[in-house]
Amino acid sequence: SAVISQKPSRDICQRGTSLTIQCQVDSQVTMMFWYRQQPGQSLTLIATANQGSEATYESGFVIDKFPISRPNLTFSTLTVSNMSPEDSSIYLCSVEEAGTQHFGDGTRLSIL
């Protein structure tokens, strides 16, 4: 299956700042997704990253807060903007391959 690398693996940030998370895949994939896992919770889909067009956001998530780039079929970024302590979560990217979704190890983000 595809190997998914996320950077950074963890970070501690100050409130009001922004952080960009990178997701690199070792093969070309059509579908890439970004999820959030709040502490002690399940995963919630933020958006589908579309190659060459704007991301498709789920209800409750907006582009101004979570801008996403997808410049090619192997790479995507998620930015968490103007962070507050409520944004402290694990952010995971996933890719679809042969009908199944595989996840990176996630980025553990803490906002002080």
Next chain:
Amino acid sequence: GEDVEQSLFLSVREGDSSVINCTYTDSSSTYLYWYKQEPGAGLQLLTYIFSNMDMKQDQRLTVLLNKKDKHLSLRIADTQTGDSAIYFCAESIRATNKLIFGTGTLLAVQP
């Protein structure tokens, strides 16, 4: 709406079988998945079942799907301490490919 429920906690003794249950509401699911999350780690895809199947076996793992009752289960035979983790079921929504995750079940294996 889409909703996936799991029991929160399961404790078993090493060597016993574990059964983790999941109920879902969307009848248009194409695939149903089981993921494992160990502490501090990402999600590992364990197994999955296509929605027109009743059962799938993969070594120590058996997945049962009751589509009529919208009930999915994961049985782990000969449970080991290394199986201690949170297990998430997820359904794939037709035409969107997005996953709806369950609430997660914490499996604790006692030696």
